[in-house]
Amino acid sequence: DGGITQSPKYLFRKEGQNVTLSCEQNLNHDAMYWYRQDPGQGLRLIYYSQIVNDFQKGDIAEGYSVSREKKESFPLTVTSAQKNPTAFYLCASSSVAGVSSYNEQFFGPGTRLTVL
Amino acid sequence: SQQGEEDPQALSIQEGENATMNCSYKTSINNLQWYRQNSGRGLVHLILIRSNEREKHSGRLRVTLDTSKKSSSLLITASRAADTASYFCATDEEDSWGKLQFGAGTQVVVTP
Numbered sequence: 001d002g003g004i005t006q007s008p009k010y011l012f013r014k015e016g017q018n019v020t021l022s023c024e025q026n027l028n029h030d031a032m033y034w035y036r037q038d039p040g041q042g043l044r045l046i047y048y049s050q051i052v053n054d055f056q057k058g059d060i061a062e063g064y065s066v067s068r069e070k071k072e073s074f075p076l077t078v079t080s081a082q083k084n085p086t087a088f089y090l091c092a093s094s095s096v097a098g099v100s101s102y103n104e105q106f107f108g109p110g111t112r113l114t115v116l
Numbered sequence: 117s118q119q120g121e122e123d124p125q126a127l128s129i130q131e132g133e134n135a136t137m138n139c140s141y142k143t144s145i146n147n148l149q150w151y152r153q154n155s156g157r158g159l160v161h162l163i164l165i166r167s168n169e170r171e172k173h174s175g176r177l178r179v180t181l182d183t184s185k186k187s188s189s190l191l192i193t194a195s196r197a198a199d200t201a202s203y204f205c206a207t208d209e210e211d212s213w214g215k216l217q218f219g220a221g222t223q224v225v226v227t228p
Binding site: 006031033035040041042043044045048050058088090092094096097101102103104105106107108109110112 | 221
């Protein structure tokens, strides 16, 4: 059963704590992405990775960190430096369609992070 | 920054009616994609239209793309209650290496 999984589904964090959100895919996709979604809004890109051991900042990377040690895994750490981390976090992956062009993205079910 | 802008923000229709939503964008693109999101869930890819295509169909979905006007439309025909969701357009800009720019979405409610 191929797909993309995220865990946990719900996460509660105290102020000042770092937390790590898991994202795993078995689609053999090269590219992986992390998005943040706030209520009633679209998705904003946090980080993305086109290949193992490489990643780039998206539009709102401050206060977040990632790693890409394995093709299947792209964990996101929300650090204490992120001032307003309460949001819905979505992970996605995609394959390459051509030079600088990728195919559609497949999304995980999301992690809802709440800061207490 | 968000490139795609959907219109309308919200749409309420009855089962059997058609639903049309529009998306405008600002830069040159490789392709434009439409996604659906049910409340509290991840996004599901609906359809991808490449910059050299003008119209595409998938089941009850019809997507058009006008690159001269930098706009796209999504038509859902004969809507069902199960079509209730938020719909997002996303643009794959040239030289963006797979990064998508999402709009704020259109919230569609289909009542029986």
